[in-house]
Amino acid sequence: MQKWKVVVTDWEYEDLRFEEAVFSPYESIELVPAQCRTEDEVIAACADADAIINQYAPISAKVIEALEKCRVITRYGVGVNTIDLDAATAKGICIANVPDYCMDEVADHALALILSWTRKITLADRYTKEHKWDFKVTQPIYRLRGRTLGLVGFGKIPQALAEKVKPLGLKVLAYDPYFPADKAEEKGVTLVSLDELCSTADIVSVHAPLMAATKGMIGSRQFDLMKQDTIIVNTSRGPVIDEAALVAALQQGKIAGAALDVVEEEPIVRDHPLLSMDNVILTPHVAWYSEEAAEEMRSKAAMGVVDVLIHNEYPKYLVNQSVRDHVALKPTQAGERYAALV
CATH class of the missing domain: 3.40.50.720 (NAD(P)-binding Rossmann-like Domain)
Incomplete structure (x- = not known):
């Protein structure tokens, strides 16, 4: 045999x-x-x-x-x-x-990060446990309905996320050069260029696979295009975002914050600047689980x-x-x- x-x-x-x-x-x-x-x-x-x-x-x-x-x-x-x-x-x-x-798991986790950041849940929790009972530590919070979610990549997971956010009243854009525009429209999503997505979206959620063409695809140029109140979420792979450019954008106030399940080097190093930022939520590559x-x-x-x-x-x-x-x-x-x- x-x-x-x-x-x-x-x-x-x-x-x-x-x-x-x-x-x-x-x-x-x-x-x-x-x-x-x-x-x-x-x-x-x-x-x-x-x-x-x-x-x-x-x-x-x-x-x-x-x-x-x-x-x-x-x-x-x-x-x-x-x-x-x-x-x-x-x-x-x-x-x-x-x-x-894990399509639902990752889509759910991305949505949880979006809600946690926009409602400042983790920040409020941290300050409340430090006996600072004051809603002003969360300011500003903006209403989610009517804002724009931009999806970088439009495979199965971001499609699931797009469906989950519909009841929240978010407008959804996506950048995916391989996805047919008419099919996206059928799902209620508008395909745009990466530049337009970055300059328009209030929330940028990254779902691109890691390959040579996507490594560092969200870098200094893209952060320069974003609005100051934009947040970026990543549940795909850390190196899709140029991490040095992200840190600089956060430190310089070019964007409002980040919610990341993945980073360039995992586990994250102990002295990483992202760990000390109140406007950053981090989870340990758990979205799939x-x-x-x-x-x-x-x-x-x-x-x-x-x-x-x-x-x-x-x-x-x-x-x-x-x-x-x-x-x-x-x-x-x-x-x-x-x-x-x-």
Whole structure:
């Protein structure tokens, strides 16, 4: 019987019970846990792996070159910035993610940050606990209805957020060069340029994936365009915002504040200037999390391995579509398998 070695390069969970549950019907799969941090550690653990499940450990071109027989790499979560996609594609390795596991969670968290900042909830809480019972510490607060929310990116999560804010009376703009304008209009959202969004929106919510084209896309130029009472929210990836430019904009009063679930370097360093700013809300990259989302993400990441190794199919959530030019697999028939996980 063919035996398949599946290595989990790294994880931050208490166990691998959901992954084990997905693999348990298949005696041919051997799940090998590792806790890699460096390229060399990944190579040592994965050189002879048939499949890899990855969280944060680097899957660089150097690592991929050392993989002797890997057919698929799946990643916990949406982003695949830990993996060199070009190198994997050239070697015929399928890359899969889990793009749909936490849409409501992240949209809810972005909305919570918006409401918390605009109503000054965390600031009021802090001062009240310091026995400063005075509404004036929150001034100014502006009515939310009638203001404009600008979404940077208009994928599934910002679409969900746009739907959630409708009852609040917000006007919604979005910047997404890949999304059809007529489809956005059907959702009650107007597509605009990034410059127009930054100069118009009262709240800028960032939802762009991290890639070469988006790294630092919100920088000094964009902050210069924003109004002084604008706030910026980020629940995507920290490096999409030029953090030095953000700090400067906050210190110089170019914008009113920020609410961030992600930063450039995580965890945030102890002496970071953002930590001492009353007009900044920070949460520890938790927007994705609920108990249900965690189970779904981990189970679907494991199922992507099953798609390839057991069924000889392209994974349902194939990221590098051009790998089809390098490796021939069957079209995915994974609908029922995934439905059982949700």
